[in-house]
Amino acid sequence: MTDFKAQPPAGMEPTGASTQGDSLYQLIRDDIISGRLQANERLIVADLAQRHSTSTNPVREALQLLRGEGFVVISPNRGARVRPIDQNFVRDIYEIGVLIEPALTRWFVGMATPEDIVQLEKVQAEIEENNFADALRHSELDTRFHTIMYERHYNRHAAELWWKHREVLRAVSRRYNFTLARRAQVMREHRQLIQFIKDGEAEKAATLVAQHVEGSGRHVLEQMRAAEAARAG
Amino acid sequence: MTDFKAQPPAGMEPTGASTQGDSLYQLIRDDIISGRLQANERLIVADLAQRHSTSTNPVREALQLLRGEGFVVISPNRGARVRPIDQNFVRDIYEIGVLIEPALTRWFVGMATPEDIVQLEKVQAEIEENNFADALRHSELDTRFHTIMYERHYNRHAAELWWKHREVLRAVSRRYNFTLARRAQVMREHRQLIQFIKDGEAEKAATLVAQHVEGSGRHVLEQMRAAEAARAG
DNA sequence: CTGGATCGGATTATACATTATTTGACATGG
DNA sequence: CCATGTCAAATAATGTATAATCCGATCCAG
Incomplete structure (x- = not known):
């Protein structure tokens, strides 16, 4: 275990x-x-x-x-x-992620070793196995997945920034659930991402990550809006 | 004055x-x-x-x-x-700038008012007038130029990040001089940028800014390398 | 509405206790 | 003799306690 x-x-x-x-x-x-x-x-x-x-x-x-x-x-x-962790705050952070993560990914594709791929696949297998049953666990695994890609990047500033933002986002999204649609999408994108990395398709991987992060942000923001509407209504 | x-x-x-x-x-x-x-x-x-x-x-x-x-x-x-402000440190910060500033610029192009253009042109005129004679003054004016574009951006996080980085870079580059080639380039790029903004060419402006920042980073790094070589040699 | 009086609490100033790190003298084994 | 290890003193960081000041907000009288 x-x-x-x-x-x-x-x-x-x-x-x-x-x-x-x-x-x-x-x-x-x-x-x-x-x-x-x-x-x-x-x-x-x-x-x-x-x-x-x-x-x-x-x-x-x-x-x-x-x-x-x-x-x-x-x-x-x-x-x-x-600080009120409101929608603007979250949006700001996701937007920065959309700008930075693709760059980190692009570099990783060029540097990934077979061991890295094995690692990624192992984590992805755990994610699939857990299949969102344990939300907290999913969050940790998902973070681990991305950490594998970013942690060795030469730009320590960028990696650090990513990590700091990640912690905030993890904190926020802990309050919400994944919709079925989002679950499917996450799985699809992770699998596709691994494939692109294997194929050395840096650009495609970068684009996909941009989508992935943006989708993730959109999803959390929806949830926040929904929760707020519920509170108001 | x-x-x-x-x-x-x-x-x-x-x-x-x-x-x-x-x-x-x-x-x-x-x-x-x-x-x-x-x-x-x-x-x-x-x-x-x-x-x-x-x-x-x-x-x-x-x-x-x-x-x-x-x-x-x-x-x-x-x-x-x-903290030793070494080449890696500077490179990291510029690289992040290359990712973020184009996005800030793209938004600005969509939001710029005629007054903004006037402002930019005024600052640019001052830059041209000063023509790098007073290095410190150039630095301040150049910063002002970019601040006009970024300060109203809705993503406060991104703008703040930019500003923090800007301060560091200003501090570093204060130690060096602009080469003639770089001077010409800066002028050219600023003028071109204003033109793109006037024309509402968001994509072109964004691309240009990416180049501008990257060029600026490259230039400073060259200087740092040169200075280090001089010290060693 | 305006100019104090008042109050809460941040900020600064000291002084001291506790703890971790560094340093250098010294000892020991090779 | 040198490398290595040990230990205690010196050095500073860190934490505690308390008091003095300063600032911003609120209240109150005029």
């Missing part, structure tokens, strides 16, 4: 935080993602420090990190607030 | 820092850019606090900010170091 916790691409943890700052970052981020913290809610340093029984310094550090990832907005002298 | 200090696109200061943290950020960043701080030099919190006569807290904050912009590398329990 393979574990299916998504790992950040080798040698690129989001670090820059100290031990405690880092775990605080995790905790607060989870609170934001899970919705325990409302959108736009104020994040009061003293409160957070007390709630997690630390002093204020680590809290500030964690907030800075969260700001960097886009989960929190800080305005000088007015403190931090939970 | 227009001032030619490059302004961040409206409503998007990179900050999130407090007054003092912010000015420290500026100061340290300048020290890094100007070379007063060596590559990989350790940034000791207590020292910096003393040098700038503040306490350690704002210094920590400033370092976090600098880390976010890529000027500083922080490793847990080992503190902060000046």
